[in-house]
Amino acid sequence: MNTNQHDSSRRDFLQKSMLATAGLMTPLPLSVFGAAGPTKRRVAMVGTGHRGSGMWGTQLLEDHRDVIEFVGLCDKNKGRAETAKKMMGVSCPTYTDFETMMRKAKPEILIVTTVDATHDQFIIKGMEMGANIVSEKPMTTDETKCQAILDAEKRTGKKVTVTFNYRYSPHRQKIYELLRNDTIGKITSVDFHWYLDNRHGADYFRRWHRLTENSGSLWVHKASHHFDLLNWWLESEPETVYAKAALENYGKNGPFRFSNCRPCPHKDKCAYYWDMTKDARLMALYAQNEQYDGYLRDGCVYKEDVNIYDKMAATIGYANGAQVSYSLTAYSPYEGYRIAFNGTKGRIDAWIKESGEMKMEPYDEIMVSHNFGKVEYIQVPQAEGHGGGDKLLRAQLFRHPEAPDAYRQAAGSRDGAMAILVGIAARKSVTSGQPVRIADLTDLKPVAVKA
Ligand SMILES: NC(=O)c1ccc[n+]([C@@H]2O[C@H](COP(=O)([O-])OP(=O)(O)OC[C@H]3O[C@@H](n4cnc5c(N)ncnc54)[C@H](O)[C@@H]3O)[C@@H](O)[C@H]2O)c1
Incomplete structure (x- = not known):
């Protein structure tokens, strides 16, 4: 980003903040909803697992039951x-055929929370059948x-919203604000290192996520959260990726x-042994429904078929010239x-x-060092809830979409x-040993400064 671009991005931000404070800004361009009417919005969900039934089920209904109605699960x-239907306390029909x-059900909004x-397949078919997508x-x-x-x-004229809850935590929002306010001048580079622990991190290796064909690997499943944060904070788009x-x-x-852990003969000596029977919610969602699909929520982290990586590093070049050193352990x-x-x-x-x-500490800190x-x-x-982000995201989408x-x-x-695309490029780079250009993956061409 040159100085003029940076100034204009800062001017834009200040202008938006002032308009927002005055309540004068135009409606959200990405709003997936039509004009808010007096009736409740008709919502359906595909994928009623942990995230669907929780974040987009019971927790959504807790605060927004008066403006939405579940019409199908x-x-x-x-x-x-x-x-999930029982947990959510709703009366709509359930289906196995989408x-x-x-x-x-003819939903206005389809929530997609499958593998x-x-x-x-659900995003595309959902739009073709008349719904906007969350x-x-x-x-x-x-x-x-x-x-x-x-x-x-493009073809259907419907809208896809992707729920990047990490953007909404007050700590990350504060970083965005500092960057837009020119606190450190032009951003030239970023060092970003993420650590998953032996409990939550290990959980990815227990579940469907352990197979690249399900999750796209942690480069996509997990790191796409982090790449989105980078794209958002930098207000620029990624251009090249080299990874190992x-x-x-x-x-x-x-x-x-x-x-899996429950019947495992090695449980006494395995550091990763996890007793799922202590979690009533997970037992109800998964263990009691194993008869239908054989899915083991407490799968062994040492299964031979695990084909995702557990250590990753990438160098990402941005269209505005910024460069990023990223790692995930x-x-x-x-x-x-x-x-x-x-x-x-x-x-x-x-x-x-x-x-x-x-x-x-009861707070998260940011250190600003001026040259x-x-x-x-x-x-x-x-x-609580991804740094407070989950609640704010639900309110923006379902209560205040405009x-x-x-x-x-x-x-x-x-x-x-x-x-x-950063994660997909990284995955390809690991295999080929070569840098990968984002512009070569789809018809999207990265821009230096996001409009
Ligand atoms: N933003 C976040 O912080 C966050 C956190 C957790 C999960 N997620 C995302 O939420 C989604 C769901 O994750 P989860 O942890 O709830 O997984 P999960 O395994 O608990 O739930 C997935 C559900 O989808 C169902 N499903 C899979 N394939 C299907 C198909 N073809 N048709 C119909 N149903 C199908 C499964 O039976 C399961 O009930 C994933 O995309 C995951 O990446 C996001």
């Missing part, structure tokens, strides 16, 4: 759809499916293995991340500690695409 596991649900690699991240898992979603959105990765802790590296003693933005006028450091034995000047510490109070979006947190299909 669909899951390929009929027991799980029924369990098209039947769409035809009978990542299946999102595309899709969990990642939007999809490869570039062909990504292009098909972008084409279907390996699987060195889980899967075939284990000393022994079994199908999936077997750390604690969970969290460290990020630093290097700029022409100084540096912003931030870190989040989410679990582990290290001392925890040849003072150092400031900014403390942002912590909140409200000003001063921090540009609402994300559409282009944002969804740019986030996964």
